[in-house]
Amino acid sequence: MSLRNAQRTVAMTAAMAAALLFGTAPAQAADVLKIGISAGLTGYAATVDRAWRDGVQLAADALNAKGGVMGRKVEVVVEDNRSEPQEAVTAYRKMISSDGVDVFISGCVSAGNFAAAGMVARAEKPMMLCSILPQQASQVKWAFTTLPPAGFEVEKRFEYLRDKTQIRKVGVLHDPTPYALLQKSVAEKIAGKYGLEVAGVESYKQDDADLSVQLTKLQSAGAGAVIKIGLGGTTLTAAKNMKQLGSSMLLMTSLEDLAVFKPVSEVLGDRFLFVASPSQVFDALPESATRTEISKFLEPWRAKYGDRDPNWASRGWDGVMLTVAAIEAGKSAAGPSMRDRIETITGFQGTTGIYNFTPENHQGITANPFVLATIADDRVKIVQ
């Protein structure tokens, strides 16, 4: 190769290398309201975050059908963070600097949201999250969540045990995710208030194929019910293991996809109980403001997705509607205005419950919206 050819090759390669990152010119149109979602569309959070994304998109479509927000069309920008914190930082950065999003309504990957929270706060963009809130006060200032407090799911199960059973000893079985750890701490703290004793605490990994050891330990400790905390296929694993062990313990799981519960109820029957959000038990709900609000979401949801679980999608829908309420109240989609207005939202009826934000409380659901349910004759039935 001659020197000239070599130079040409180097120049072309260099140009191509630089071009790898071109095409990322910032673009922002004043007549468009851009909602950014950093979601784990792949990786461990995929099931939940895909549902969250679809709920946000459904809300955006519904708003656009009515003419948008203050005359602005709503556009949803979704970036896959692969359920990894580093990818989330890159995704957030792209949406801030290249896509020019106005607000984030991001998914349930807590670590990803934590990793990017400082950057988002510096960019003065509010985040309405599916996950728990970041830990730093300066970051919480810009972050809000639709997630009910960790204690609510635990309290609902403890209430049932206190009121409707003779069981006074429970075992806690949890995965190591942040939300599950918070629930575990709450369970240990409040059990006494319900006249219960935590006989044992065992942990598992989301990909564990056998939970016999943990369940045997809890049973040996005298637990009459297993308070299972965490997502994924392990609920069915636990149910099968309990049946194999001939255990008589109740299995009481936290909020999860309804599709997971049907095979579990076939294994354990009425010894299986689960925490459900209002949208998951819509057909069993009495007439109420919550039911009316859920129906606004559930009608287009069922039309598009059939009997797919609506829980996480409904919270995504709530995230959009809360943001729109803040924009309309402040008549502005500027980050600081949205943030300030979200803090003043009280008594907002969403699909998951009533949201009450304050400057001190960025976790909007303050009253327990959950029910305890079981599956009987292929139908979801509320028991508490």
Added chain:
Amino acid sequence: MTSSPNIISRKGPDLRRVFPVPAQPAPRNRLAAAAPWLVAACIVGYALFAGGYPATVVGFALIYAIFVSGLNIFMGLTAQVSFGQSAFAAVGGYASAILTTQYDWGWLPAMVAGIAAALAAAFAIGYPTLRLKGHYLSMATLAIGLIAHEIAVEWESVTMGYLGISGIPPIDIAGYELAGDRAILIMLSLCVAATVFAVSRIRSSRLGRAFAGLAGSEDAARALGIDVARYKLVSFLLAASFASFSGSLFVHVVGYVSPEVFSLHMVILSFTMLYVGGIGTVAGPVIGALVVSALPETFRAFRDYQDLAYGTALILLLIFAPRGLAGLFAALDRKPSSDRGKGGTAP
């Protein structure tokens, strides 16, 4: 593991003749040698100019360049294998995070403490482990990475488990906080330059020649008087210190650390960077880190097909540049007719 280092000694006998190591083509003029650096400079220059999202992508790539340069010492120059380098990045990252947020240490002493801890861990692990060879060594190092990840998850009182550690301060120099995209990028570029200089010096030193010796044949190296176990350990320690350095940089740049950061994904990504860039070369880890980081971002617009496009691009790269991009640039400078039938041709 039989990767092929390209060691060109400035003094003494040509090791390629002494040991049956397939040699890499040597660039015949400075332009070809400078080509990968020019490409790297273009990418970093563009990121500096554009700031924002490209700066973030390239920033992460530069941190990985340091990590992979360390891995290259062990895998490229010494021809050993380690699936556990993420453990030492975790040691550095968590040491910096814990010492700066919980004990109010400055970033520099915390980083130095992290490197010291990584070296101590690497010595304790490497001393018995590096007596293993081939698949046994691979499995042992894989276990190191998995154990470190488990410790980060389970030792909640210190690492905060999956909740992670937030609020890690950015690096500051003389009271100036490096929090902006461009400031971070300049700082990381300087760190990469220092790393490249160090690796280059190691490669051409007596130490580097010993590494090359045991890379070609441990028995032959032993016959020549090279203390194989000792030099393998030194190589492992050097790789661990660079890994720890990169882990510390990561947590200060992002301001957050959790166990997912140092998962098996990090190992797979760094291996990809090393082989795409060119194992055994000084430029390879840098160009590999930049290209492998930029490629998936280029394909973001493909949405659900992003991984497919990225995978295809990687396969094409490895088909047409089996010695990595650094090797490709060197090969561009050679006359095709003179390549055929020579040992330097890529297999």
